[in-house]
Each structure stands twice: as C-alpha cells, then as structure tokens.
Amino acid sequence: MRRQELEAVLAADGSDLTGIFRKASALGRYILEHGAAEGWLNQHIIALHAAVLDFPALESLLPVTQGLLREVGLFPYLESAELDWQDAIARESFRPSGELASGYLFHREQAHAFDVLALGQNLVLSAPTSFGKSFLVDNLIDVRRPRTVVLVVPTLALLDEQRRRLDKAFGRAYRIIHRNDQLLSEDMGNILVLTQERLRDRTDLPKIDLLIIDEFYKLNADIQDARSRCLNIVFSRYAPRAKQIFLLGPNLDYDVDLGRIFAKRIDSDATTVATIIHDFSHESFKRKRLAALLAERSMEKSLVFCKSPASARKLAESLIQEGIGYDLPYCRQLGAWLAEHYHPDWVVASALKIGIGMHHGAMPRSVSQQILRAFEESDLNILICTSTLIEGVNTKAENVFIFDDKIRSKRFDYFSYRNISGRAGRFRKYMIGNVFLFNEPPDPEAYQLDIPSLADPADLSDDFLIGVDGFAHDDSFRDRRARLETDLDLPAELIEQLATFPIASIRAVADKVKERLRAGDQRVLWSDRAGYEELAATLAMGWRPFAKDSSLVSAGQAAFFAFRMLGTGGRIRDYLNRIVQSSKPEGVQREIDRALRAIREVDFYVPSVLSALQLLVNHFAMRVELPQVDYLTMAETIESHFLPRHVKGLEEIGIPIPLGMKVHGYLGGDHDLDEAITTLRSLRERDYIDGGLTQFEYRMIAASV
Incomplete structure (x- = not known):
C-alpha cells in the first residue's frame, strides 16, 4: 500500500464502527509493509484512538488502536489497566529513571533522544512542539546531576517560564540563576537560565558541564539581527569548554556540519498530538x-x-x-x-x-x-x-x-x-x-539554516568574523580579522565587545564619535548622571545604527521617554495619563500601546547603546587627551526604570511595577533580587493584608515568587 492510497482511506467518511475499523486496518497494513518510523502516521493513529475513547459504541476497537499506538511507540497513551501482559511490559520499559519521572512515560522517539544524552553525548534535536523536549532537559539534569548547567533562551518571557519550571524541580539542589547580579554558588550546583545577551556579559564560567540552547534555529545567519549574532558569539565562546552540548528546536530540514561539536543529530517528525x-x-x-x-x-x-x-x-x-x-x-x-x-x-x-x-x-x-x-x-x-x-x-x-x-x-x-x-x-x-x-496557508518550503559559528571560516561574512572565534581557525581567518581591525581603526578587543552590531554600524558610529569629540561637544563628556540634553546628544551618536529595530525613531524620543519614566517614580498610571492627556478619544489606545512599548524599548535599547558608546568614546577620547566618560551608571539606572533595583527584578518575574513599589515598603533599602524574593516568600497572607495590600495582590505576588 502506498502513502497516497492510505491517505485516501483515512480521508474517507466513516466514523462508525465499520469506518474506524477500515481505517485502522489500512494503517496496520501500511505499517506492516513499510514500518512505523514515519512520524506522520502518529497523527492519524492518535485521531483514531481519540474517536474510540469518545464513543462507547466503539469500545470494542480499543485493542486495535492500542496496538497501533504501541507500533509507533506512543506508550504514554496506553493505560496499563487495559493492556495484556506483553503490552504492559513493553510500556514499562519506556518509564524513565530519576526522581522527577514518577508517573511519566517516554514515547519511543523521546526515549531514543534521552539514551543519547544519558551517555553524555552531544545532541542536536529537531522535533515538533509537542515532542516533550523540556522533560528531556529536566530528566537529564535529574539523572546525571551536572555541576554547572547553562540554558540559553532567546527571550525574557521564555526565561521566566524556564526559571519557574527549573526552580520547582531543582530549587533545593541547585541555585537557579537568571540575572547577572546573581553570583554562582560554591556550596551547591548552579543552573543558569539566561538570554544570550546576559550570558555574553558573564565572566565567571570557565567550565560548563551541560550547555543547552533552546530554539537553536535562532543561530541562523539569515535572521540578521543582534540576537542571532549574540547567540552565535556565546555559542562559539562556550561550546568548546562545555562537557556536553544539547541543542533543541522545532522540526526542520537543514544542512549543517556538526563536526565541530561532535554531535549526534536526531530529526524527528513524530508528533504526539x-x-x-x-x-x-x-x-x-x-x-x-x-x-x-x-x-x-x-x-x-x-x-x-x-x-x-x-x-x-x-x-x-x-x-x-x-x-x-x-x-x-x-x-x-x-x-x-x-x-x-x-x-x-x-x-x-x-x-x-x-x-x-x-x-x-x-x-x-x-x-x-x-x-x-x-x-x-x-x-x-x-x-x-x-x-x-x-x-x-x-x-x-x-x-x-x-x-x-x-x-x-x-x-x-x-x-x-x-x-x-x-x-x-x-x-x-x-x-x-x-x-x-482565516487565510490561505503558505506553501510548504524547506527552511534554510546557516549557523555561522559552525561554518567554514572562509564562508563567514565580516559581521560574524569578529566574536565567532571559539573554535580553531586558520591563518586566512586571522588575516581577515587583522585587516578588519585596521579598516575600522579599532583594537581587536574593542571590536569583539561590539560584535553584536554589524560592522557597517560600528564604522558609522565610530566616525560620529570622532566627529563629536573633534568638535569638543561637552554634551557627550559626562559621567554618572546626565540631563535630557546630554542623554539625547549622546544617544544621537549611535541610536539609528545601534537601535535600528527600535520603534523609537530618534535619540531625542528615547531620551524623552526615559525622563518621563524618571518623573513618575513607578506610578505607571501617572506616566500614561501624561502621555495621553492631549490625545483624541479614538487615539487613546494607540498612545497607551506606544507609551508602554516605549518603556520596554528604553529598558532594552538605551543601556545597550550607552554601553557601546562608552567603549568608543573612551577609546577615541584617550587619543585626543579628553577625559574618560562613565555612561554605565546612567545605563543601569535607566535599566532599572530609575527605581530600586529589586523592583525591576521583581517585574521580570511577574510582579508589576506598581505592585513592586507597594511591597518595597516591606523590604526597605535597595536589596538584590534574591533577598527580596526570600523576604516576600517568608511573609504570610495576613502580613500583606495588614500592610495594606489586597488579597488579590497577595495572590499575584505568591504566584510570582
């Protein structure tokens, strides 16, 4: 039986006993002739099994669909009470070890992936969303107990989700680190859940036992954004020093040489729904x-x-x-x-x-x-x-x-x-x-994946030439880098610190910095704190090249929203009222969205641009005997929304800033995030109510910490 013939049978009407049996028989025949390795079969078998479970009149077909589920290795869908002894034994063989695995069963493809990981081998896993990749991570940590685990995630939203899951599973055995103001523990293991930007800025990880990159397709050079460049930089830096590497992402077809990391590759289209x-x-x-x-x-x-x-x-x-x-x-x-x-x-x-x-x-x-x-x-x-x-x-x-x-x-x-x-x-x-x-879907097409950090050095563009150097490279690679340093008139160390930006952007900003310094512009020669004029003039040297993806179209606009935040002291209602007070009724929603987006973009882009500009300004100021600047203090202040640092940290884990300012009274002073969380966890509901919070606000806090 060919696939087209099987699909014709499966597409035919017939959800009664005879129709379901006909479809199950066709699936059984196809598996007998071709095997059960083709992942697309899973979907049809699951659908048949669901139909049998939903209608009591089809109960007599349960052994048939259970047999098909066993053939494709979907053991989690098999209830032990309904199985004969042979199927029950087969099912139990897919029960994982480890304390976290109670009540859990691997499906066949998942078990295969875990077997590779359990041996300490490097693995690149490309599989559907419903594959169960998060459990592979958890069970691997549970079974092998690596001392230092680094999990790289693309966004802060995913970081919080992973942090909460790992803290629940391993919070007593590991220190869960998700910010760079948290230090490594010397007494227990460490699990670092970080974005690529945060991992890039850490300097305390000489050894890693397990390096995990979630959504590894974001290494793709075709994405052409700062996050992709940054992810390639940290992968190139840390992969050579990691004992084990696990890259996981969605099911896709790609042609990448994994020889540099000696990884086994598993591409699975085995869906579980x-x-x-x-x-x-x-x-x-x-x-x-x-x-x-x-x-x-x-x-x-x-x-x-x-x-x-x-x-x-x-x-x-x-x-x-x-x-x-x-x-x-x-x-x-x-x-x-x-x-x-x-x-x-x-x-x-x-x-x-x-x-x-x-x-x-x-x-x-x-x-x-x-x-x-x-x-x-x-x-x-x-x-x-x-x-x-x-x-x-x-x-x-x-x-x-x-x-x-x-x-x-x-x-x-x-x-x-x-x-x-x-x-x-x-x-x-x-x-x-x-x-x-509600619209026609796009036509199927192959996903082209190009990972610069694993590519032949001769094929690297200039934008990836700097920073992606963790693996051994030949003389031609080093010669190209040297020419680039000469062309930019910048030392290698400084270029590497700016490597998340395109070379053209670095060149443009460097020229602008030299121009401002030659003009003796005092507005860019400040330290610690700046007023609106100084901040706007400084950001103007690099805003468009270094923050090209921001919706804030100018440095002046970025500075405007930064100082609007300063004036509200965490009172978001006051901030929004001031922004929308002159808006027409039909424009209020648009202005609210714009003002709230501006907070996130000021938080993300302004500190990044200021940090990069400080490197360039100090380098060229030294040449012309001008004083050194310190933009980092202002950058950190803006990143924390001009608020106590733990308030911004609490916002990251789900406590809105207005509520964070309320609980600031319990904490007093300027604590680090760990101290703040420990204190909030120690308080009882009555403590919050007596302190003026509502029962609902207590629930919001309890769910976050």
Whole structure:
C-alpha cells in the first residue's frame, strides 16, 4: 500500500464502527509493509484512538488502536489497566529513571533522544512542539546531576517560564540563576537560565558541564539581527569548554556540519498530538465568524494569533463590541487592578473584565506573565497573542485561531506557520488540537539554516568574523580579522565587545564619535548622571545604527521617554495619563500601546547603546587627551526604570511595577533580587493584608515568587 492510497482511506467518511475499523486496518497494513518510523502516521493513529475513547459504541476497537499506538511507540497513551501482559511490559520499559519521572512515560522517539544524552553525548534535536523536549532537559539534569548547567533562551518571557519550571524541580539542589547580579554558588550546583545577551556579559564560567540552547534555529545567519549574532558569539565562546552540548528546536530540514561539536543529530517528525485543520479562509465576515467560534468553544483553551499589537487591540475591541463575555473572577479582578494602576481605558484591562486575555510586545512584561499564568491554569480560556508569545513561550492550547497571515507587515513563511499551528494540542493533555485558518496557508518550503559559528571560516561574512572565534581557525581567518581591525581603526578587543552590531554600524558610529569629540561637544563628556540634553546628544551618536529595530525613531524620543519614566517614580498610571492627556478619544489606545512599548524599548535599547558608546568614546577620547566618560551608571539606572533595583527584578518575574513599589515598603533599602524574593516568600497572607495590600495582590505576588 502506498502513502497516497492510505491517505485516501483515512480521508474517507466513516466514523462508525465499520469506518474506524477500515481505517485502522489500512494503517496496520501500511505499517506492516513499510514500518512505523514515519512520524506522520502518529497523527492519524492518535485521531483514531481519540474517536474510540469518545464513543462507547466503539469500545470494542480499543485493542486495535492500542496496538497501533504501541507500533509507533506512543506508550504514554496506553493505560496499563487495559493492556495484556506483553503490552504492559513493553510500556514499562519506556518509564524513565530519576526522581522527577514518577508517573511519566517516554514515547519511543523521546526515549531514543534521552539514551543519547544519558551517555553524555552531544545532541542536536529537531522535533515538533509537542515532542516533550523540556522533560528531556529536566530528566537529564535529574539523572546525571551536572555541576554547572547553562540554558540559553532567546527571550525574557521564555526565561521566566524556564526559571519557574527549573526552580520547582531543582530549587533545593541547585541555585537557579537568571540575572547577572546573581553570583554562582560554591556550596551547591548552579543552573543558569539566561538570554544570550546576559550570558555574553558573564565572566565567571570557565567550565560548563551541560550547555543547552533552546530554539537553536535562532543561530541562523539569515535572521540578521543582534540576537542571532549574540547567540552565535556565546555559542562559539562556550561550546568548546562545555562537557556536553544539547541543542533543541522545532522540526526542520537543514544542512549543517556538526563536526565541530561532535554531535549526534536526531530529526524527528513524530508528533504526539493530532491536528485538525478548519478552513475559514473564504469567510466574508471573519470577525463575526471568529466570535461565534469562540463562543461555541468557550470552555476550551483558545489562542488567537494576530500579526501585531495594533491588530490584537482592534480584534479585542471588536470582540467586546460583539458581546463576547465570560464572568471569570480572576480575570475580572486583574482587569480592575490594571484599570486602576495603569489606565481605566486600556483595552487589555477592559478585555480581561469580560474574560479575554491579551499578550503582545507592547505590554509590560509582568502583565503579560500574569495573564499567561491565568491562561495556563483555569482562570482564562481565550488569549489573543502575537509572535512574541508564539516565538517566546511554550504555551499550548486546544484551539489555535490563525486570524492574520502576517508577522507585523510581512506574510509569514511556512516555518512560522508550522510554529504557530504547532501550538494546537498538548502531549498528555489535549490529544486533538484544532487549527482554524482565516487565510490561505503558505506553501510548504524547506527552511534554510546557516549557523555561522559552525561554518567554514572562509564562508563567514565580516559581521560574524569578529566574536565567532571559539573554535580553531586558520591563518586566512586571522588575516581577515587583522585587516578588519585596521579598516575600522579599532583594537581587536574593542571590536569583539561590539560584535553584536554589524560592522557597517560600528564604522558609522565610530566616525560620529570622532566627529563629536573633534568638535569638543561637552554634551557627550559626562559621567554618572546626565540631563535630557546630554542623554539625547549622546544617544544621537549611535541610536539609528545601534537601535535600528527600535520603534523609537530618534535619540531625542528615547531620551524623552526615559525622563518621563524618571518623573513618575513607578506610578505607571501617572506616566500614561501624561502621555495621553492631549490625545483624541479614538487615539487613546494607540498612545497607551506606544507609551508602554516605549518603556520596554528604553529598558532594552538605551543601556545597550550607552554601553557601546562608552567603549568608543573612551577609546577615541584617550587619543585626543579628553577625559574618560562613565555612561554605565546612567545605563543601569535607566535599566532599572530609575527605581530600586529589586523592583525591576521583581517585574521580570511577574510582579508589576506598581505592585513592586507597594511591597518595597516591606523590604526597605535597595536589596538584590534574591533577598527580596526570600523576604516576600517568608511573609504570610495576613502580613500583606495588614500592610495594606489586597488579597488579590497577595495572590499575584505568591504566584510570582
């Protein structure tokens, strides 16, 4: 039987006893002739098994679907009480060892990957979203107990998710480190969960027992952003000194030589959930249809993908107008709290009050985390999101509605489409995932992956030539680097510190710095603290080249929002009121989004640009006998929002800044984050209530620490 013949049988109508048996028989015949290694078979077998479980009249077919599940190695779906002794023994052979593994079973492909890791071998695993890769990480740490583990994640949102999971699993045996103001423990093991930028800035890791890079496809040179360059830099730096390397990411086809890291490669298309596609791409009234579908599935977890924060906002407003609403106590309380402490007209607060959550890049990170936790638990069922959630967090749902077919203004490719649709269904929770399409999906295409840190040095572009040097290179590589140093008129050490920026940007900013210093511009010759004029003039030397992805179009705009933050002392409501006070009613939501996005971008870009500029200014100032500058103090102050440093740290783990300022009174002084968390954990609910916080605010804190 050919695959086309099997798919024709599976596509035919027939969900009764005879129809299901016919499909199961065809699957059995195909497996007998071709084997069970083809991952696409899993989806059809899971769907048949789900149908049998859902309808008592099909109970007699349970041994048939169980036999098929065993053939493809999906042992977690086999209930031991329903198995004969042979199947029961086979099932138990896939039970992992380790203290964390109680009640858990590997599926066959997962067990194969773990066997490689358990032997201490390096592994590059490319597998679907529902594969169970996070458990592989946890079980590997549990079984092998490496002394120093470094887990690199692409975003702060994913960092918090991984931090919480690892702290729950290993918090008593390991120190869980996620910020660079946290020092390594000498008394216990260390698990560092860091973004590539934070790992780049650490200098205390001469040895690593286990290096893990999550979403390794972000090493791809074609992404062409600072994060990709930074990830390649840290991978090149730390891979040679790591005892074991584990790269994990989505299922994709790529041609990369892994010889430099001596890694075994496993590419698996073995899915552990079945996906049903519902096509509404030709629907005329898409918002109304979406509203109706959400109402029909109001008791199920649903993600709604939109292309941008503006699109998400408009959709939320539309659903509110359509009368979609669910009285969910936690959402109602969170919406009221956000309206009070952020803005009463903020659509995020209004949507929550009727049981609809939002998650996008223009929102404060802590608010997104509170909403995400509500969705992951039982407090929220509908979450409107953008690519910041799809690419940055391992959230799954029973239903995924792909409302837009773009990411920002560009139509997404097949790889992004699979990444979004792959959020439907969840291993061991939602056996069937539903994907609702409101536009035609992109055509299938291969994903081209080029990892500069593993490439032949002769093929490296100038942008990757500096920084990606952890592996041995030949004389031609060193000659190219030397020519680049001469061309830029900068020493190698300084260029390496700036290696996350394109060479053209470094050259442009270096020329601008020399120009300002030759002119004797006193506005850029400051230390510790700066006023608006000094900050704007300094940022102007490097803003567009070094912050080209920021929505803040000028250095003056960045400085403006930085000092607006300074003037509010953590009172976000005052900050927003001042921004929107002159806006017309129809523009209030847009201005709120813009102002909140500005906080995140000032926080991320301004410290980075100031740090880079300090290196260049001090280098060239020394040549012309001008005084050295210190921008780092101001950079750190801006990064902490001009607030006590633990308030910003608490915001990262999910405590919104207005609430962080409230609990600041319990803490006193300027503590590090670990001290703050320890103190907050030690307080009882009554302590918070007596101190003036509400029961709901206590719940927000308890969920975060």
